[in-house]
Amino acid sequence: MRNDNKKSVIVGIFVLIGIIIFITGVLTLGGQQKKFVKSIRLNAVFDDVAGLQTGNNVWFSGVKIGTVRNINFYGDSQVEIVMAVESKVKDYIRKDSKATISSDGLIGNKIIVIYGGTTQAPPVEDGDRLMAEMPLDTDKMMETLQENNKNLVTITENLKVLTGKIAQGDGIVGAVMTDSVLADNFKNILSNLDRASVNSNRMLIELNKFAATLNEEGTLIYDLTHDKELYKSLQGSIESLQATADNANVLTNNLNDVTSKLSDRDNTLGMILNDEEFASRLKNTLIYADSSTMNLNRGLEALEYTWPFRRGFKRMNKANQEQ
Known part of the structure; x- marks a missing residue:
């Protein structure tokens, strides 16, 4: 009888523990959910x-x-x-x-x-x-990663081929890396470029200094930009030059008109320059006039020795000598 009671108590304890565990689990699960x-x-x-x-x-x-x-x-x-x-x-x-x-x-x-x-x-x-x-x-995302992996493999293969060609000296880069003469030339080019850069910087510095001196007082640029009287004088000179240029244009136009008339025969000078017949007659006339003048001079010289005019010429010579 005592053993049955003991078993009942033990079973009751286990049932109670199970109920407690069940309630705890339900509460825990309910709390989580x-x-x-x-x-x-x-x-x-x-x-x-x-x-x-x-x-x-x-x-x-x-x-x-x-x-x-x-x-x-x-x-x-x-x-x-x-x-x-x-x-x-x-x-x-x-x-x-x-x-x-x-x-x-x-x-x-x-x-x-x-x-x-x-x-x-x-x-x-x-x-x-x-x-x-x-x-x-x-x-x-996985598809994209897979595609990127394929692209990465392709890039790696291309880099492998490229580095192989460079190691063999193929192409410009390979030649520069393997050919010592070409490498020296490339170094010389870089050295020349460096010197050119230094010279350019030096020239820019000098130009900056020169530009700075242009605005100093007493220089021509300073006077042109600050002296109002000089500006007015230059303006007047420019206006005078413009007037001279205008007069020269007028003179040129007049000369063009005159020269254009010289080619025409409706005026005296044009006829002289362009009419050969008239020019020939004028030439003959001048020849005749020259001949007549010579003959007249000879006749006048002969009058000095003729009897009616001899005394008058002597008086004239004597008067010239007294003077």
Whole structure:
């Protein structure tokens, strides 16, 4: 009888321990799933939930605030996520906040992350729908990485071929790296360029010094830019030169008119220059006039020795001698 009582007590103790463990587990699991916390429902519609399951956590600013209650199809091909979020955090989540799907760690379970929102928007209420932001597609990322790996392999192969040709001395770079004479010439070119650069800098310095002296008092540039009287004098000289140039143009035009008339026969000088017959007759006339003048001179000389004029010439000679 005593042994039966002892067994009953032991069984009762084990049953009590089991009940305590069960209640503790239920409470723990309920606490993790936010089953016994007052909550509100928030919705978000995604094109792809990327493996998200009911019971996954909902995070806000790095703090777990709820769980995924339901996952339902919505519309033609979208998925609606129903989240149970603690009521105490609703004042911090704004109506313009966004929801996206992320991972709990690198390869952990999928979670919902609520972020963003401005203070200008009011807090969320039970049944509000948040704007969904699609996460990065890991499959597309892997495809991109695979394509990048292929490109990297191709680039590596090309670099291998290129370095091989350079080592063999092919191409300009290979020739420069393997041909000592060409390398020396290249060094000389660089040295000449360096000297040219130094000379250019020196010339620029000298030009700067010269430009600085141009504005010093007493120089021509300074006088031209500061002396108003000199400016007026130069302006007057320029105006005089302009007037002279205008007169020269007028004179040139007049000379052009005169020379154009010289080629015509409707004037005396033009006829003399262009009419050969007239020029010949004028020449003969001048010859005759010269001959007549010579004959007249001879006749006048002969008059000095004729009897009627001999006495008059003697008196004239005597008067000239007395003077």
